[in-house]
Ligand SMILES: Cc1ncc(C[n+]2csc(CCOP(=O)(O)OP(=O)(O)O)c2C)c(N)n1
């Protein structure tokens with residue numbers, strides 16, 4: 001019985017406590033808040049912040065575990081009282097924006113009126129119009145102002161950017177008509193931002209999601225690099241990246257966000273259009289993408305500005321003394337917010353405001369219609385203006401603006417806020433009329449049926465305003481042009497020593513490249529323009545001497561004493577350092593490569609990037625960025641180090657690259673080489689600099705370099721042209737009159753194996769074999785097809801002969817090729833040869849082993865070159881099959897060994 005009073009007390013407490021406690025809590029909270037208000041009024045925000053910090057410390061010292069949060073409440077970061085007035089005329093700007101909206105939608109609708117619709121997107125720009133228009137009218141600096149801003153436009157918003165350019169008079173109606181019809185005479189408008197297709201307009205391709213943000217980050221850092229190294233005067237140019245909220249799921253979009261915070265890149269602004277939707281549906285139906293992004297960016301050290309609510313919410317928030325509204329705003333998940341966007345005001349009243357009678361009370365003076373029309377931050381110019389203003393004024397960190405919008409804003413029944421909206425390409429007449437009315441476009445119902453483009457008179461207020469704003473801000477954007485002067489010539493001195501060979505000393509092509517790079521860095525004309533880029537692999541390539549020679553770039557310099565300070569080649573970081581050491585980050589390195597390789601256009605500085613990386617982690621890993629580099633008309637050299645499937649020993653399946661040269665084939669303006677000797681590298685790089693920086697060709701280069709060492713021969717007479725075209729005869733046979741003849745083709749580190757085979761074939765089998773170095777199957781392949789195509793189109797003219805045919809048509813004997821890459825490379829030139837080509841290559845997964853064992857495994861060493869040659873001779877009836885059988889035994893080849901291509 002003694003326990004009963006306690007139980008009774010607990011029950012009583014349970015029964016009455018909640019109500020009393022709640023009141024007590026509320027009073028207590030109010031008292032604290034009032035104290036805080038007092039401090040805020042008397043001492044200002046800084047004092048409040050200090051007090052809160054001290055309170056937190058005190059609480060922690062007394063054992064209070066405070067929950068971690070990187071989030072702020074679900075309201076605008078900039079409160080109504082902090083806002084500045086917006087300069088200019090909001091009314092005129094709204095009308096301009098409406099015209100852009102109309103034309104953007106009209107061009108997509110028209111493109112899809114025909115039976116065979118050609119696609120396009122309406123809803124992305126519809127949600128982002130205010131984000132862009134405030135930028136165009138107030139912030140985006142054109143290239144005639146200082147250095148101008150670098151802007152990465154969201155790819156799917158392209159129709160809006162064209163629609164504005166049309167109003168600005170930069171493109172005409174025919175262009176709009178030819179949106180997405182890029183093969184039309186005079187050129188259409190490219191579906192998305194593509195500098196390759198519109199080199200006078202777009203600067204950066206951004207439509208492969210995630211690549212825009214990472215390229216923007218490294219662009220902002222590259223601007224600092226140019227300034228710190230004195231290659232460009234300091235300017236206030238900024239990098240803007242417009243990104244979709246769905247796009248932030250791409251690893252590249254968020255994967256590099258710690259770098260700009262670490263490097264204090266306050267010249268970088270991300271604007272994330274948070275319409276809460278992606279293609280299929282909500283980005284985070286059951287969560288809040290904005291809060292998730294806020295936490296990620298704040299955690300990384302960014303200045304985060306949330307722009308969630310339009311001006312109509314300000315008076316309500318001012319009334320929200322108990323924080324009920326803020327709490328309600330913060331507890332709704334995105335899927336539900338999307339539902340409110342498509343529902344009536346009555347629905348919103350019931351479901352959002354109806355959660356608490358006090359909330360309902362707050363909006364009782366508003367009609368359902370007024371409730372429905374309460375705007376979101378991303379659609380309110382004053383909110384966006386203030387966010388941009390705060391962003392450009394912020395110092396010491398990059399800024400991200402999280403702007404809440406509605407996808408397909410203004411489309412109404414045609415798709416506003418609906419899950420289908422991303423794919424919406426058509427609007428019926430009724431929908432178009434509603435759109436016209438909503439945005440006040442002066443078109444009659446009859447006009448609307450034709451969906452005409454609309455452009456006000458040249459002397460209208462809107463046109464004058466729009467042009468005046470762009471003039472004041474330094475000209476039209478986007479606008480791309482080559483802003484650099486071509487180099488006068490390429491010095492030959494740095495290249496000369498490589499033509500002589502190494503006089504018997506062994507060297508690898510990697511060592512040769514590094515030595516050449518080091519000489520180029522010392523060259524008085526080219527030296528300062530060279531930008532070595534490396535993803536934590538410099539020691540692998542023997543480049544550490546460059547650390548000391550030119551330093552590793554770091555804006556902060558070196559604020560510590562490096563552990564190897566007393567050694568000759570210490571790890572030297574410097575604010576004017578030249579090497580971009582990007583850490584284990586091929587995507588970031590390639591983004592730097594793009595920034596440096598397009599600097600001739602973006603900044604008018606002819607920087608020459610040399611990006612050296614583990615070749616297997618190039619095309620295979622970051623192929624889409626390489627595609628973007630090609631589209632961007634990037635110049636420079638990519639060096640695939642430790643390449644080849646059998647030349648890199650002991651690394652195995654994931655590292656050994658037998659693929660990259662094949663993966664390089666489809667990149668149209670990439671010239672790729674698999675050089676074997678020092679002089680080949682020298683000739684290729686010298687000519688590459690000429691083509692890109694003297695002749696201004698929009699090409700870039702890929703060279704593989706290896707770490708196997710062998711003596712580098714002197715350059716034979718007259719082979720330069722062949723090196724560049726992809727094939728030359730390295731060594732003719734000493735037995736030209738032999739009855740048995742062969743042509744042996746080799747590349748890269750496999751070429752010495754072919755030379756060895758030549759010697760044995762001559763001495764042991766009486767086969768007179770010539771050896772050819774194939775520096776580029778890719779170039780031979782392209783030339784072959786170009787000739788075939790020309791011949792098809794000019795049947796009556798003298799046929800063009802592919803270069804490879806010119807070389808080999810008259811060469812006697814069987815044809816054999818050996819490569820450290822897949823057999824598809826030699827196979828790709830087979831049709832232009834006089835007889836079938838026997839191809840040896842390294843199809844299959846890599847293995848960890850010694851070089852000799854690997855070449856046996858993949859069947860590409862000298863013995864297989866001999867066997868392939870003898871097999872071809874036997875096939876042609878020149879020798880007996882028993883000779884081949886005998887050779888198999890002599891060279892201890894196991895004919896029953898597993899096929900490396902499939903094992
Ligand atoms: C790498 C890549 N994957 C997929 C796509 C196809 N795609 C184009 S737009 C889109 C949805 C975009 O959503 P979001 O980023 O939120 O942009 P919004 O249109 O909503 O502004 C997708 C999946 C693409 N362009 N790039």
Ligand SMILES: [Mg+2]
Pocket residue numbers: 244245246273274275276277278407
């Ligand atoms: Mg989206």
